[in-house]
Amino acid sequence: MYTDDKGKVPGGEADAAASETERAADLIFAALVDRIIAGELRPGDALNETALAESFAVSRTPVREALQRLGVTGLAQRGPRRAFMVSQPDRASLDDLFEAMGEVEALCAEYAARRMSAAERAGLAEIVAEGAERVAATDEAGYIAVNARFHRALFDGAHNATLRDLALGLRIRTSPYRDAQFRRTERLASSQAEHQRILTAVRAENPAAAGAAVREHIAATALNIARMIAAARG
Amino acid sequence: MYTDDKGKVPGGEADAAASETERAADLIFAALVDRIIAGELRPGDALNETALAESFAVSRTPVREALQRLGVTGLAQRGPRRAFMVSQPDRASLDDLFEAMGEVEALCAEYAARRMSAAERAGLAEIVAEGAERVAATDEAGYIAVNARFHRALFDGAHNATLRDLALGLRIRTSPYRDAQFRRTERLASSQAEHQRILTAVRAENPAAAGAAVREHIAATALNIARMIAAARG
DNA sequence: TTATGGCGATATGTATACAGATGACAAGGG
DNA sequence: CCCTTGTCATCTGTATACATATCGCCATAA
Structure with missing residues (x-):
């Protein structure tokens, strides 16, 4: 489950005067996002309207909306x-x-380093500590969840809703490739170490260092994934 | 007309195996975007499905799609x-x-300063020169068009499709507020001067300077708009 | 006079039916 | 044997009909 507590994802538009009854289209959208993130639906998989409508026991209309x-x-x-x-x-x-x-x-991290409250910084430290536990236990699934919370906390810490939504959107788009690496490669420990570095910079209220640490963290992730894909092809 | 040559806007998803016949939903989406940018539809205006369907002489279905x-x-x-x-x-x-x-x-400008080809830099210079002409002629509408091309060129110059789409999306969202300032305030000359500064930095392949210049440019824009809104209310 | 509750109108959400287009496949010719 | 062309199946796009919820209004009572 990547969709946050309220089941909201940037794709689901702002909920100003939202209602309590969930629309079918919303549920299907959230379900599809979850399936993609979980890897049940993989890049390239077809999203047939009729088939999806049947599987969700609804008509094509809400399915089409979700697909849009x-x-x-x-x-x-x-x-x-x-x-x-x-x-x-x-x-x-x-x-x-x-x-x-x-x-x-990196932008989010820079702003977070400037703007996070003491409580938020403490919360980030707490998440990193939990990550250390998961790494020690070699608990990949647990680490993936902690990892998501860590990045999410950085986005929230930027105190800018637009930046947060942009970051969340990009993060979801990369998730089909990101999560797999923790299961297939030895990336738990290094990822955790990078989180630690980011935390240190944020605590020191050092935006430049925080941004640089994040950039390296993502670059390392991207490199690892590129290798993984290359290996899968070769 | 803000929608580019091909009538494409980030909201319209990637056109991999696109067809030539335009769907009604696409046309309506583009039309609504244009109306919002042109100021015909203003923030807060209702978007009634039935009314829009009638005015476009279609059913509610494609209208709903566009609204989504x-x-x-x-x-x-x-x-x-x-x-x-x-x-x-x-x-x-x-x-x-x-x-x-x-x-x-600013990110786009930094990348553009690093990656733009000689031809692209020359093109940017050309756009700035056109802007100077429009300012000299006090041609607000003309300057608005040149301004859009200038920023668009920066986004393209970053050579990163994802960043470009993010920037375009944000730019469209701010357009209801941006364009009005050129008509209502004395911002033509200062905007043009800022463009010149950005161009100089990009030509010098100086990412930091380009990024800083863009940040100041947008900050100036935001400040001007905030004043405008405050004046409208007071 | 104000607050409250129900009723009705209207707009959105969903289902279904129809139309049009596209890709696949097979048959025929070079 | 390969390429071309025509037909057909299937999937998307649009229209229309129906279900449902929400908001405003009016009546009624405190």
């Missing part, structure tokens, strides 16, 4: 018959995506 | 009956929006 949102969000792209499929960026696009994510996350 | 996209893009938000209306961010949200736009545009 996935498309605008960047999680889905159009294939042959203008049909949607889970986005499968080529190498260049994937590089762009990770580069952009690194920069936007 | 506007919502995810951030150009529309939900009002009372879950009905869409043109986004009307409060002061804090608007500050966030401009802050984020400044940062993302």
Whole structure:
């Protein structure tokens, strides 16, 4: 489950005068996002309207709505018959995506280093501590969850809703590739060490250091994933 | 007309295996975006599905699709009956929006300073020269168009599709507020001077200077708009 | 006069039916 | 044997009909 406590994802538009009854389209959108993040739906997989409608026991209408949102969000792209499929960026696009994510996350970290309250900094430290436990226990699934919370805390710490939404959106788009690395490679410990470095910079209220640490963290992630993909192909 | 040559806006998802026949939903989306940018639809204006369907002589279905996209893009938000209306961010949200736009545009400028080809730099210089002409002629409408091309060129110059789309999306969201300032305030000359500064930095392949110049440019814009809104209220 | 509760109108959400386009496949010719 | 072309199945795009919730208004009572 990546969708946060309220089940909200940037793709689901602002909830100003929201109602309590959940629309089918919202549920389907959230469900599809979760499936993509969980890896049940993989890049390139077809998103057939009729099939999805059947599986969710609804008509095509709310399914189409959910797919539209996935498309605008960047999680889905159009294939042959203008049909949607889970986005499968080529190498260049994937590089762009990770580069952009690194920069936007770095921005968040810089602002977080300036703006986080004492309580927020303490909370971030707490999350890093939990990460250390998960690494010690070699608990990949647990670490993935802690990792998500860590980055989320950085985004919130920037105290800028627009930046946060941008960062969350990019993070979701990279998730099909990100989470797998923790299971397939020896990246737990190094990732945790990088988190520690970021935390230190944020605590020191040093924006430049925080931004640099995040950039390196994402670069390391991107490199690791590139290797993983290359290995899978070779 | 803000929508670029191909009538594409980030909200319209990637056009991998696109077809030539334009769908009604696409046309309506583009039309609504244009109306918002042109100021015909202003923040807070209701976007009634039935009324729009009638005015476009189509059913509600494609209208709903277009509205969904506007919502995810951030150009529309939900009002009372879950009905869409043109986004009307409060002061804090608007500050966030401009802050984020400044940062993302600055990122683009930094990358552009590093990556633009000689031809691209020459093209940027050409645009700035055209801007000088429009300022000399006190041609607000003409300058608005040149201004859009200038920023667009910076985004393209970053050579990163994801960053470009993020920047374009943010730029569209701010357009209801941006364009008005050229007509209502004495901002033509100062804006042009700032463009010149950015160009100089990009030509010198100086990312830091380019980023700083853009940040100041957007900050000046945001300040001007804040004053304008305050004046309109007071 | 004000607050409250129900009722009705209206707009959105969903289902279904129809139309159009596209990709696949097979048959025929070079 | 390969390429071309036409037909067909299937999936998306749009229209229309129906269900449902929300908001405003009016009546009624405190």
